[in-house]
Amino acid sequence: MEAPTLMVLVASFSALLASLCILKLVYSLWWRPKLIERELKQQGIGGTSYNFLCGDKLAIEKLMIEAWSIPVSLNHEIIPRVDPFIHQIVQTYGKVCLSWIGTRPRLILGKAELVRLILNNKSGHFQKPPQNSLVKLLALGLAALEGEKWAKHRRLITPAFHHEKLQDGKAGNADLLGLLLQCKEEKGNELTIEDVIEECKMFYFAGQETTAIWLTWTLILLSMHPAWQEKARQEVLQICGKTAPDMEILNRLKIVTMVLFEVLRLYPPATYLARYTVQRTKVGDICIPAGVEVYVPTTLLHHDPEYWGDDAEEFNPERFAEGVSKASGDQLAFYPFGWGPRICIAQNLAIIEAKLALAMILQHFSFKLSPSYAHAPCAGFTLQPQHGAPIILKPI
Numbered sequence: 576m577e578a579p580t581l582m583v584l585v586a587s588f589s590a591l592l593a594s595l596c597i598l599k600l601v602y603s604l605w606w607r608p609k610l611i612e613r614e615l616k617q618q619g620i621g622g623t624s625y626n627f628l629c630g631d632k633l634a635i636e637k638l639m640i641e642a643w644s645i646p647v648s649l650n651h652e653i654i655p656r657v658d659p660f661i662h663q664i665v666q667t668y669g670k671v672c673l674s675w676i677g678t679r680p681r682l683i684l685g686k687a688e689l690v691r692l693i694l695n696n697k698s699g700h701f702q703k704p705p706q707n708s709l710v711k712l713l714a715l716g717l718a719a720l721e722g723e724k725w726a727k728h729r730r731l732i733t734p735a736f737h738h739e740k741l742q743d744g745k746a747g748n749a750d751l752l753g754l755l756l757q758c759k760e761e762k763g764n765e766l767t768i769e770d771v772i773e774e775c776k777m778f779y780f781a782g783q784e785t786t787a788i789w790l791t792w793t794l795i796l797l798s799m800h801p802a803w804q805e806k807a808r809q810e811v812l813q814i815c816g817k818t819a820p821d822m823e824i825l826n827r828l829k830i831v832t833m834v835l836f837e838v839l840r841l842y843p844p845a846t847y848l849a850r851y852t853v854q855r856t857k858v859g860d861i862c863i864p865a866g867v868e869v870y871v872p873t874t875l876l877h878h879d880p881e882y883w884g885d886d887a888e889e890f891n892p893e894r895f896a897e898g899v900s901k902a903s904g905d906q907l908a909f910y911p912f913g914w915g916p917r918i919c920i921a922q923n924l925a926i927i928e929a930k931l932a933l934a935m936i937l938q939h940f941s942f943k944l945s946p947s948y949a950h951a952p953c954a955g956f957t958l959q960p961q962h963g964a965p966i967i968l969k970p971i
């Protein structure tokens with residue numbers, strides 16, 4: 576073949592390749608989002624229209640900067656501050672609506688019956704959304720695994736949190752590490768040393784932050800509601816005086832438990848859960864295309880008067896007097912630990928830790944908010960008091 580002909584061929588091939596790349600880009604950055612938008616809107620789902628490349632990112636950032644620049648009054652109507660975009664979009668388009676995180680469609684499902692279908696789904700069509708590399712670096716392990724590997728790790732780790740272990744006070748990191756290393760040693764088991772490290776990292780992050788923040792909000796709320804602080808203290812002192820509570824005593828602390836659940840309702844450490852459709856999937860009447868992030872807004876459901884009544888925004892531990900299942904109009908309006916197959920593996924441990932810590936604080940201290948406290952809940956990795964929690968403790 577002559578040189579000029581060869582050059583023409585190479586040039587045509589390059590041009591074809593470039594056109595294909597451009598087409599692919601146009602498809603993923605414009606056409607596909609628009610197709611998904613049309614499909615969901617045809618099913619009667621309202622929401623924002625897709626903006627090229629950035630979606631609702633700018634609107635979300637603007638609302639957050641505004642909301643987070645000032646504290647709020649000392650009450651529990653926190654949604655407009657914690658998640659101003661969700662607050663606004665749900666007010667405009669309803670509890671089931673569509674928004675955009677860049678090019679990724681985000682379907683908000685703020686109804687208990689749909690939350691149930693998503694979190695209970697065992698088809699494998701809903702997975703954890705693809706994460707950016709920073710999140711991957713921080714937290715891998717069980718919470719980020721999928722499919723067979725997740726099922727295997729979950730099976731391996733579950734015994735570390737068995738009820739009897741918790742009763743003996745033996746559960747925890749040392750136990751988990753022992754279990755994982757034992758599994759790694761066993762012949763035929765493909766658990767690698769990297770897997771063991773990832774699980775330990777995951778448990779460190781998942782375990783420390785969430786329980787600490789739960790206790791922090793509990794101290795803030797019991798400072799805001801001193802009558803409940805006193806009621807809970809009286810219960811502890813009546814049952815065990817000033818001796819450290821054991822498991823049997825912890826099981827008898829009814830008011831302490833009601834208080835802790837009411838704090839989890841109003842200030843859930845994990846403000847939302849997210850899933851991602853790996854293929855077209857039906858949820859109730861909604862047909863969700865592949866590649867859609869499903870956003871399950873925990874804080875919104877925990878504050879919704881439809882499930883909690885007119886006093887939804889009030890701190891009223893009494894609503895948990897008959898247990899979690901009778902506290903709301905729908906059991907799936909309260910899921911601080913998630914639900915279904917991926918429910919928090921350590922929820923019993925977290926509850927025991929929180930009860931023990933709170934009971935011991937109540938036994939030995941009375942507490943109130945420092946005058947420098949500004950009520951400013953904001954959602955980062957977990958739901959945080961933005962300017963800290965200065966609390967004045969007085970030994971009793």
Ligand code: HEM
Nearest residue numbers: 717718781782785786789845911912913917919920921925
């Ligand atoms: C107040 C305390 C805690 C809260 C509110 C909490 C909340 C949650 C939630 C909502 C999920 C489900 C996530 C999802 O479905 O996407 C979860 C999963 C998980 N949590 Fe917790 N958690 C707490 C304490 C802990 C502790 C103490 C540990 C470890 C010692 C832990 C380890 C895990 C793990 C490993 C998963 C992933 C389970 C799986 O995907 O199979 N959590 N947690």
